Each structure stands twice: as C-alpha cells, then as structure tokens.
C-alpha cells in the first residue's frame with residue numbers, strides 16, 4: 137500500500153532520524169510512504185504571524201501536489217506541518233473565493249478530497265487492524281513512558297475535525313499498548329513546550345518545559361514518547377537547562393513514537409539512529425526480550 | 433479616585449474593534465469575561481495582568497496603544513488552549529497574531545523583538561527557498577537580533593547570544609542533527625507569486 141508522505145523541513149534536517157524511522161516502521165507495516173515531489177515549507181506557525189494568506193497558500197500547494205499525483209491520503213509526522221495543512225484545507229473548503237485566489241497561482245491546484253492524516257492516526261489505524269501487534273516481536277523490560285502530545289496535534293486555530301480527544305488524547309497510549317507498553321497517566325500530555333519560544337523567549341519556554349518535566353518525574357516516568365519533532369527537540373536539547381534550574385537530577389530520554397515501535401519490531405538501533413539524542417536513551421531501548429504472544 | 437486599569441477611547445473603540453475582529457476572524461464582542469481562557473493560558477505566569485480576556489476588553493475599549501504593546505501579545509505561544517476552551521469560540525491566539533501584524537505595520541516597536549525577528553526570518557527563508565533551511569534562517573534571525581542590539585550599543589547581549597547558540601550548535605553537530613546540505617523547492621516561484629498577490633491585496637486595503 138502506498139500513501140502520500142509530507143516530511144516537512146525539520147525531518148530533512150535536525151530531525152532526520154524521525155524521517156528514517158517513519159519510513160522504516162511503515163514499511164514494516166506494509167505501507168510505503170511516498171514523499172510527494174517538490175513539496176514546500178508549510179509556513180509553520182510563523183506564516184500565521186506574518187502573512188495570513190501565505191499561511192493557507194503555502195500548505196495548499198502541497199495538498200495540490202498530493203491530489204494531482206493521484207493520492208487519496210497524505211501522512212504527516214510533524215505536528216506543526218499537520219496542523220497547518222489540515223487548517224489550510226478546511227479554510228479553502230469553507231471559502232471558495234480564497235480557494236480561487238490561491239489556485240490562481242498554483243500549477244497543481246487544490247481540488248479537494250485529500251485525507252490529511254497525522255502519523256498517530258495512521259498508526260492507530262494499523263493497530264486496530266492488528267498489524268502493529270503482529271510485527272512486535274520484542275517486548276520492553278523496563279520502559280515507563282509518559283506520552284507527550286503538545287499543542288499542534290491537539291488544538292487548532294480553526295474548526296477542524298480530528299479523531300482523538302482534545303483534552304485527553306489517547307492515540308500514543310493505544311499504539312504503545314499494542315506492543316505491550318503501558319504508558320503512565322499524567323497531567324501535562326497536551327501542555328505547551330513553548331515551541332519557537334525556546335529560541336526567541338527562552339525564559340518562558342524553560343518555565344513551560346520545567347513544569348512538564350516535573351510532572352513526568354513525579355509520576356515515576358523514565359522517558360517521554362513524542363510525535364512532534366519540535367517538542368522532541370525542545371524537551372531533549374534543553375533538558376539539561378530546565379532540569380538543572382529545578383534542581384532535579386533525573387534525565388529522561390525523549391523518544392519518537394517511531395523508534396519505540398521500531399525497536400519492538402526488532403529493527404536494529406543503528407538503523408533507527410537512536411544515538412542522535414541529546415539525552416542518551418540507547419540503553420533503555422535495548423532492554424528487550426522476545427515477545428511471548430498469548431497462548432490463545 | 434482609583435485610576436482605571438484600562439482606558440476607554442471612545443473615538444477609537446468601534447473602528448479598532450472592527451479591524452481586529454475582521455482581520456483575526458474572531459467575534460470579540462461575544463466575550464462575556466468568564467475567564468476560562470485566563471485559567472488555562474500557558475503563559476499566565478509570564479504575562480501577569482494581561483490575560484486573554486483582558487486583551488479582548490482592551491481592544492473593545494479602543495485602547496490601541498496598550499493592545500499593540502503588552503506581554504500577552506508578545507509572549508503568547510499560540511498553544512490554542514484559550515480558544516479550545518472558550519464557550520464563545522474565540523481564539524485569542526488569532527487575536528495576538530493579528531495585533532503583532534498591526535504593530536509591525538504601524539511601526540510600534542515589538543516588546544519582544546526576538547519574537548518578531550524569528551517569525552520574519554523563518555517566513556523569509558521559506559519563501560525565498562521554498563523550504564526553510566534551519567542554519568540559514570537561524571543566521572538571519574541572529575543577524576536581526578545583533579543588528580538591533582548593536583544599535584542599542586548592547587554588545588554584551590550579542591556575545592552571550594552567540595555563546596549560547598554556539599553551545600547548542602556544537603551539540604547538534606556532534607549528534608549529527610545539523611544538516612549540511614541546502615534545501616530548495618522548485619515551487620518557490622509559485623510561493624513568491626502568492627506572496628506578491630497577498631502584498632498587493634494588503635496594499636489595496
């Protein structure tokens with residue numbers, strides 16, 4: 137099975153490991169993620185703060201490419217890209233004049249009908265179909281994660297329809313359950329990490345991340361699992377700073393959902409590039425044993 | 433007499449409210465000050481007095497100066513919690529985004545210049561190349577910051593910023609999380625045409 141795939145800029149740069157892992161894990165599940173050709177930056181949150189029309193138009197061009205290449209569904213791992221694309225699609229559908237204005241400049245105009253899917257939605261679908269459990273040959277011995285969703289995947293600046301709960305999403309927990317991992321319940325799964333504030337307003341971002349970290353530690357988690365490259369990078373790269381500011385000695389690796397899944401599927405850590413984290417998490421991911429599938 | 437926290441500007445009130453409502457797509461007048469937004473605001477500790485509901489009231493009262501330059505407008509992280517929970521479906525992040533744009537157009541100095549520099553540099557990179565190159569855009573962003581600090585003769589601030597970014601940069605290099613190639617999309621001509629269209633529409637307004 138082939139699905140259109142929009143990696144976005146960060147998966148081609150600082151979060152290249154996420155790109156590698158996503159393709160690999162989906163391949164294992166029998167899905168080829170086909171990168172759409174000549175895609176462009178979605179505009180991220182910045183476009184909305186600088187130029188409203190571009191915020192829709194940039195994401196629209198990618199939708200047009202996917203549709204005109206004959207795809208019915210496009211998977212997007214990055215939460216910000218997913219949010220921008222989903223919102224742009226809805227705004228175009230609600231505003232024919234806007235759609236006309238945007239399409240006027242596009243070589244491959246938006247026609248409508250493409251299903252825009254987050255990586256979690258695409259994975260949950262495969263959990264429901266039984267494919268994930270089937271591929272999970274190994275079981276973690278000592279993984280006690282909290283699932284961190286952040287903002288972009290859960291809340292939107294415009295009315296769109298999504299499958300998961302807004303205040304208490306469960307997609308990641310569902311996926312982890314399929315490989316025998318029980319995630320710890322906690323209060324900060326949809327809290328904000330500060331996103332770009334980590335760069336342009338560090339004081340605010342460190343406070344936000346400090347609170348997230350504190351709750352994870354208090355619940356006894358030994359790692360985070362995330363699906364957004366921005367959240368992952370923030371909690372990972374700045375953990376030394378905000379954890380030290382709180383006087384907390386713990387350091388928790390921040391995994392992508394794909395590397396946890398990949399490890400359970402028996403994909404070697406080198407192939408998953410798990411050594412590219414700021415907070416080292418390679419050991420914990422190696423604590424695996426063969427999965428004893430239930431006798432029934 | 434106690435001095436009022438917010439100023440009513442009768443001549444400004446109607447036009448300012450209409451402008452912000454139209455540009456943000458939010459019906460500010462529906463706000464009944466229940467403060468659900470304030471209770472959940474991610475940056476409540478940082479912004480102090482100016483909560484989302486109070487920002488809305490500022491706009492409604494026509495207090496343009498305060499509305500364009502306050503902690504919430506410049507510290508809002510666009511987490512959309514306020515809008516998700518608002519019983520009247522008001523998305524304050526769309527309002528803070530609108531006020532940032534208006535501040536820029538009216539040459540009101542940004543309270544957090546780095547926030548403005550960041551989003552400008554990001555979008556410039558995306559429009560110029562079709563894709564955002566992290567290193568190029570971070571460089572442009574730091575140049576904007578350094579330029580402003582230099583104009584204020586704050587060279588210490590420039591140095592500490594460089595040191596901080598270098599530390600992160602080196603760690604990223606070690607972890608192979610820094611990309612050395614250059615990203616481009618052939619679609620950048622289309623994106624640039626779209627931007628010209630947007631600018632023309634703005635000029636016409």
Ligand code: SF4
Nearest residue numbers: 463465466467469518
């Ligand atoms: S939640 Fe909505 S109605 Fe209530 S104070 Fe905030 S903006 Fe106004």
Ligand code: SF4
Nearest residue numbers: 473508509511512514
């Ligand atoms: S979107 Fe902005 S104003 Fe609204 S809760 Fe988040 S930080 Fe506060």
